[in-house]
Amino acid sequence: MAIAKAERLMNLALCLLGTRRPLSKRELRGSIEAYLEAGSDDSFNRMFERDKDDLRELGLVIETVENLDGDTGYLARRDSNRLPPITLDAEEAAALGLAAKVWQQARLAGAASGALQKLRAAGMPEAEDAYEVHSALEPRIPVHEAAFEPLMLACRDRRPVTFDYRKANSAAPEQRQVEPWTLECWRGHWYLAGWDRGRGAERVFRLSRITGKIRSRAGAFTAEVPDVVTVRETVESWAGETATRTARIRLRAGAGYPLRSRAISVRERGDGWDELEIPYGHGLDAWLVEFGPDVVVEEPADLRADVVDRLRAVAKD
Numbered sequence: 499m500a501i502a503k504a505e506r507l508m509n510l511a512l513c514l515l516g517t518r519r520p521l522s523k524r525e526l527r528g529s530i531e532a533y534l535e536a537g538s539d540d541s542f543n544r545m546f547e548r549d550k551d552d553l554r555e556l557g558l559v560i561e562t563v564e565n566l567d568g569d570t571g572y573l574a575r576r577d578s579n580r581l582p583p584i585t586l587d588a589e590e591a592a593a594l595g596l597a598a599k600v601w602q603q604a605r606l607a608g609a610a611s612g613a614l615q616k617l618r619a620a621g622m623p624e625a626e627d628a629y630e631v632h633s634a635l636e637p638r639i640p641v642h643e644a645a646f647e648p649l650m651l652a653c654r655d656r657r658p659v660t661f662d663y664r665k666a667n668s669a670a671p672e673q674r675q676v677e678p679w680t681l682e683c684w685r686g687h688w689y690l691a692g693w694d695r696g697r698g699a700e701r702v703f704r705l706s707r708i709t710g711k712i713r714s715r716a717g718a719f720t721a722e723v724p725d726v727v728t729v730r731e732t733v734e735s736w737a738g739e740t741a742t743r744t745a746r747i748r749l750r751a752g753a754g755y756p757l758r759s760r761a762i763s764v765r766e767r768g769d770g771w772d773e774l775e776i777p778y779g780h781g782l783d784a785w786l787v788e789f790g791p792d793v794v795v796e797e798p799a800d801l802r803a804d805v806v807d808r809l810r811a812v813a814k815d
Contacts, residue, residue: 506532510549511558515579520563520571643705646681648712649690653678656723658695658715661708671709676701677719693721700724704784745778746796753792783808 509530513521527533527542536542550572554560559578563571586594645661652659659678664671677693687704694701700721748771749757758764761774773796776782783804786793795802 502532506530506545507549507552507556510546511553511574514553514558514560514572514574515576517573520561520573522569522571526572643688643708645690645705645708645712646688648714649678649705650681652712652714653680653690656719658717658719660713660715662710663703664707664709674701674703675715676703677721677723679723681705693719695720742780743778743798744775745782745798745801747774747776747786748772748794748796749774749789750792754789757786757789757793787812 509532510526513526513529521529523543523546526546527536533542533545536545550560557579558574560572560574561578563573649659651657657678658675660673660675662671663674675695676690677695678690679692680690682689682691687706690703690705692701692703693699744762747757748767751766751770751772757774757776761776763775765773767773771794778798778801783801786795786801786805787808793805795805
């Protein structure tokens with residue numbers, strides 16, 4: 499659905515930019531296949547008005563012209579829709595180059611690279627990238643999950659989705675009906691935050707636990723979408739960033755450096771293990787499971803039980 503709409507908007511923009519005289523609705527309907535397939539005049543008029551408003555929101559300047567016969571026509575003059583000269587200094591050019599590299603593993607990589615090439619063709623300086631020459635770190639946002647792109651589009655278009663989701667302590671996936679809000683990358687993993695219709699509450703889903711295809715559903719959102727800060731806090735809280743108490747764990751010596759970096763205290767036991775006190779928030783059990791046999795939970799008992807349950811679920815697979 500999103501691809502069909504994007505194609506329709508592109509065709510309308512090309513028609514309006516490519517004409518030397520205003521085109522009437524009738525002429526536009528006869529030139530664009532999607533409009534020809536509209537079931538009725540009312541359906542076409544609603545579709546056309548929405549598309550025209552969407553193009554204007556994207557920045558296209560569309561003029562409405564009335565001819566001598568009283569008919570209304572539309573066009574987008576090229577001189578009114580031409581970008582001004584681009585003036586970027588070397589630091590700004592380097593920042594844009596750095597941003598374009600971030601999406602190397604996603605399908606957005608092509609769009610980012612293409613945009614960078616167009617900016618360079620328009621005059622952006624081929625400056626030496628200080629971030630690349632003097633740094634051993636290369637920024638990346640890893641995107642391996644097939645669910646990333648359809649969920650990104652669903653978040654953008656405000657479309658409800660349905661997918662099968664397997665919790666870490668469950669052997670079989672469950673179907674979820676979700677109103678997607680946003681995607682967040684946290685500790686190298688992607689999470690979807692949204693409204694779970696079946697549970698009537700906001701939930702966060704790790705993309706790597708989504709199985710099968712993402713299926714779009716018609717209709718509007720039923721729950722209010724919170725601001726970005728609130729959603730980010732939801733993701734961080736679910737993943738254990740917001741701690742409410744502390745936990746005591748044993749960690750194999752020389753292992754678990756991410757855990758060590760967050761530890762409140764570290765004590766060497768002398769038996770090949772260290773004892774750590776770490777912040778304990780919702781989702782810590784899922785994080786500890788990732789370290790496998792290098793971590794043993796001492797206390798609290800509920801955290802230890804949650805970790806054991808997750809490990810047993812993994813062992814059954």
